[in-house]
Amino acid sequence: MTGTVTIRKAGPGLSLQDMGRPGYLVHGVSRGGAADPLALAEGAALLSQSPDAAALEMAGMGGEFTADRDLRIALTGADMRATMDGAPLVSNASHSWPEGAVLSIGAARLGTYGYLHVGGGFVTPKRLGSRSAHLGAGLGTLLDDGETLPVGTDAGKTTGQVLTPDPRFDGGALRVLPSLQTDFFPADVLERFEATEFHRDIRGNRMGARMNSDGPGFLTDGGLSVLSEVIVPGDIQVTGDGTPFVLLAECQxxxxxxxxxxxxxxxxxxxxxxxxxxxxRFHFVTLEQAIEAETRARDAVKGLRSKVHPLIRDPRDMPDLLSYQLISGAIAGNEEI
Structure with a gap:
């Protein structure tokens, strides 16, 4: 441990998350981890560290934080209004966090889940190989005011980097693979399913999201014969009233x-x-198309560090402006002339 972060004010859905716990499904524990794992990879690219490092996940709103030593941070995921001692911070970028400075992260302007990364990651004790809070399994809890989190050793030094995020914050098209029960649904229901624009319901959490739409539900008589079986994040369950639910990271x-x-x-x-x-909107694809899409996505994650570039900052928003030694640079330039 090389420092700590103190939570002065915690948002309503603040938790520590990493890539989750693969391999425990047989024991009744789903993988869990970050609701948006791509945001973890983006933060890792901005700080040049492993995507396995744990970060703070902020659901809808962040909070207020201080650190007991100078740190590097990155903000990824949902676009949340953030300031450092009142000076605005750019989203999807890395910044310096001076000791004692107050980092405030407000409500999401676009998207739902924002992430606060620190250089070295948060290094709380692991449970079943992960630092993630998995509320459904009773592993960890939501974080509250006054809690202190230990920070690991940071091998990096660079800040002031920015990354254009993959567009994913305002809905869009979703590629879907047929499941074991897709054929239970009549052809006309499947056609209507693909042709319908759904809207995410206000009711939703890390377990899943309800999809609302106009018109009748998506019922199937064959659903009455389905036995309870293994399900995974991404599965679209259709309840008894014909409403689809998309399962997310912390599903049963x-x-x-x-x-x-x-x-x-x-x-x-x-x-x-x-x-x-x-x-x-949902669109069915073939297994071959799905493999191609997943391969492209994984290659894109591997190439994230090559997409990072310096952040152009407004001097009026730079509390550390004097550390850049602008005057000495100007003198050196005059001497060369």
Whole structure:
């Protein structure tokens, strides 16, 4: 441990998240982890560290924080209004966090889940190989005012970097693979499912999101014969009233509702980040198309560091302006002339 971060004020859905706990499904624990894992990879690229480092996940609103030593940070995911001692900070960028400065992160302007990364990551004790809070499994809890989080050793030094995020914050098209129960739904219901624009319901959490639409539901008589079986994030369950629910990172491990399809993992952040009312459409793809899409997405994540570039900052918004030694540079320039 090389420092700590203190939570002065915690937003309503503040938790520590990493890439989750793969391998425990057989024991009744879903993978969990960040609702938007791409945001973890983006933060890692901005700070030149491992995407396995734990970050603070902020659902809808952030909070107020201080650090007991100078740190590097990155802000990714949802666009949340952030300031450092009152000076605005750019989203999807890395910044210096001076010891004692107050970092304030407000409500999301676009998207749902924002992430606060620190150089070295948060290094709380691991449970089942992860630092993620998994509320449904009773592993960890939401964070509250006054809590202190330890920070690991930071091998990097660079800040003032920015990254254009993958667009995923205002809904859009979702690619879907057929599931074991897709054929239970009549052809006309499947056609209407693809042709319908859904809107994310205000009711939703890390377990799943309800999809609202106009018109009748998406019922199937075959759903009455479905036995409870393994389910995973991305599965689209259709409840008894014909309403689709898209399962997210912290979903249960088994379920008996029929699954009309499964959203590809690379498109699932669009569901997690969609604000209530955002429009979403589903489109079935073949297994070959799904593999191609997932391969492209993984290659894009691997190449994120090459997409990072320096942030052009407004001097009026730079509390550390004097550290850049602008005057000495000007004198050197005059001497050369």
């Amino acid at each position: 491990t088994t379920g008996g509702y029929p699954r009309i399809g499964t959203v590809l993992p690379c498109d699932l952040p669009k569901v997690a980040q969609a604000q209530p009312g955002a429009g979403l």
